[in-house]
Amino acid sequence: MEGNGGGGARKQETVGSKAAAAGVSVQEWLQHVKATFLGLVRKVTARSEQEAAEADMLAAKAQVEATDEAEAKKKQLAEG
Numbered sequence: 001m002e003g004n005g006g007g008g009a010r011k012q013e014t015v016g017s018k019a020a021a022a023g024v025s026v027q028e029w030l031q032h033v034k035a036t037f038l039g040l041v042r043k044v045t046a047r048s049e050q051e052a053a054e055a056d057m058l059a060a061k062a063q064v065e066a067t068d069e070a071e072a073k074k075k076q077l078a079e080g
Contacts, residue, residue, distance in 0.1 A: 020077050028070035035062035 039059020046052040 017077050021074050024070050024073045024077070028066050031066035032063050035059050035066060
């Protein structure tokens with residue numbers, strides 16, 4: 001009864017790619033949490049207002065990089 005033309009294999013690929021995308025999203029979230037936490041620690045331990053501002057910028061940069069990396073991985077998963 002294989003009259004479905006390979007639809008089962010296609011469904012497994014879809015489920016697998018969705019699971020992989022979910023894993024990438026979880027990894028992205030963890031990187032955001034890490035960047036936020038490290039930024040907060042740097043801000044609390046800053047000796048000047050300038051160091052505190054730099055800590056905020058570094059945390060924001062790390063979050064943007066995490067998002068960009070996750071989007072690239074998701075795009076790669078969708079293509080391949």
